[in-house]
Amino acid sequence: MPIIKVNAIDSTNSYLRRLSVEKNMEDYTTIVAEYQTNGRGQMGTVWESEESKNLTFSVFKDVSAVYIEHPFYISIVTSLSILKALQSFNIPKLSVKWPNDILSANKKICGVLIENVIKQNNLYASIIGVGLNVNQTGFYNLPQASSLKAVTGQVFNLEEVLNSILFYLKSYFLELESGNLSVLKEEYETYLFRKNKPSTFKDAKGVVFSGFIKAISVSGNLQVLLEDNIIKEYDLKDISLLY
Template sequence: MKLIKLSAIDSTNLFLKNLAENTLLENSTVVMAENQTAGRGQMHTVWKSEPGKNLTFSVFERLDQLSVAEQRYLNYAAALSVWECLEELGVANVQIKWPNDIMAGHAKICGLLVENTLKGTDVVATVIGIGLNVNQSFKEITSFKATSLVDVLEQEFPLEMVLRTWYTSFEKYMAYLNNRDYDLLESRYLKVLYKKNVPSMFKTAENELFLGKIVGVSTAGKLRVELADETHRDFGIKEISFA
């Protein structure tokens, strides 16, 4: 891991993407910011973090022989690396909320943003942005369900130590990806998928409410939900949420 530390930046993903366009970057180049002023989540949502309290970083990877049709396995590897890191640190009941949020119990502890560079039908490089709540407490915040390592484990952690714990897992899961161990990645991801096979109320982007249960992820990377009549329906990002 080649680590670049910044005191402040608008977005580590944007910084690293711009750097990759103008420089021949080493694999596993990581940009870590003490203060990220315009962090982004899926579909351009905003992610904010208290300066110096959390891990806000992005990693660059060049990929070989990963087709666009297989890019969901990259998402699996990225999410599983954070899931395993939190398990290693002692967080209980860690699950992955499709596509790339990491939950501790029923509260979000981490979000990921995977942005790929495509060439023809292949994914040739990726920048993975990770925002992990570490030493910022969310116990007094009631507007949304979030948590952190300090909330869950009642102790603070050196940020770089957590980063290096994550990187050990990331190396492993990227090796699975590069070795095309796709069945292993998918089975591990589905095993810890949040609310899989649990009857739940959902809401579509059109505010349609319905009862269903998550049964998996489609080959296109969409969330597969079994409806009350036992038929299946696939949903893309922002097309569905828990009611």
């Protein structure tokens, strides 16, 4: 499992994707950056991180030998891997804000960006990008952001945290490759942020409404219980959780 460390690059996902086009990649090849000049998050957002204080890395995962009807299971596996690794460092009150933000209490400590590589109309590989706030404590104009140090008061060894995440990533991908889809989905759902709590959402048209997060569908859509006991499914681009 090659781990390639670089100083400053635009984005570990972009860098690893370019590498995967140029040559055959070994499974779990990981690019770790001291600093990203153009880190990317979900839905075109920017991921900002102080140099040398956090983990910004991307992992190449070959999924060509696995039939994955619903690619969201890659997101499930990634989220659970990060959660389990952070639990091993005693990070409290962990949850997943759908689809794959990792929270401690109600503060975001980790973001994930998964980009799938398609070859001949089949899912060939995934580039799994992770931005984890570790030892940074100041977050300018980001009131909902936090870090492992801010939560615990401890300084963490970045390499130890990375190795733990990669260990669990391998373990959970073995579960996926073994076909244990329902087990993975159920475990993911137990960590859903605000599950079964009254929550406020905004849809793509800007309409604000209330509901209860119940579960996810097999395709990864969020299932929300609305008035009159109606459960409706939402795609990522269709809904955002306000509080």
